[in-house]
Amino acid sequence: MPRWKPDARERFVTAALHLFTEQGYDETTVAEIADRAGLTKSTFFRHFSDKREVLAAGQETLSRLFAEGIAAAPAEASPLSAVDAGLTHAAGSMTPFNRELGPRLEAVIATSSELQERAVLKRVGMAAAIADALRRRGVEATMADTAAELGVLAFKAGFEAWTAEDNELSLAQLTSAALHRYYSAVSQLG
Numbered sequence: 001m002p003r004w005k006p007d008a009r010e011r012f013v014t015a016a017l018h019l020f021t022e023q024g025y026d027e028t029t030v031a032e033i034a035d036r037a038g039l040t041k042s043t044f045f046r047h048f049s050d051k052r053e054v055l056a057a058g059q060e061t062l063s064r065l066f067a068e069g070i071a072a073a074p075a076e077a078s079p080l081s082a083v084d085a086g087l088t089h090a091a092g093s094m095t096p097f098n099r100e101l102g103p104r105l106e107a108v109i110a111t112s113s114e115l116q117e118r119a120v121l122k123r124v125g126m127a128a129a130i131a132d133a134l135r136r137r138g139v140e141a142t143m144a145d146t147a148a149e150l151g152v153l154a155f156k157a158g159f160e161a162w163t164a165e166d167n168e169l170s171l172a173q174l175t176s177a178a179l180h181r182y183y184s185a186v187s188q189l190g
Helices: 008-023 030-037 041-047 059-072 079-091 096-109 113-136 141-162 171-187
Strands: none
Touching: 008 030, 008 041, 008 096, 030 041, 059 079, 059 113, 079 113, 079 141, 079 171, 096 113, 096 141, 113 141, 141 171
16 A cells, blocks of 8 residues: 555545445544545544544634635725635635535534534634634724624535535635625624
């Protein structure tokens, strides 16, 4: 078995999701994931600390992309416009691989309370990254936190719509539309 393959992370994620779907998350071992990916267990542990982390692959990258997009927004951009820029920047990194595996990932997460808790923590981490990026732009803390939560809700809604079979819109279009729907809903709360 070769020691190194260039797409190891992607292969581990794909193998894990297929195994989790076929036999369940709890019943799947790291050894089985490595075997299905055609790689070794030690290679798995160079990429992930445990099998749960396979499902969070890309979280740090996604948070970084949100922050980069917010930082690159024009200086005069409102907090909401800066979040929209962050969502658009992050959406640009999503590939057909993400689109294909998204529904499978959500289905696996729905089967385990441990994975559901991890998904919540992932959203908390993304919101923190967005809020931090907004604060670096000088946005007041409460406003930054609120805009960040709207951004996370918008990304989640946009991603779900993007992975739907009948969707023809881009992820950036869908996240932007969702962000504006959430903002409109908040403004109508009174």
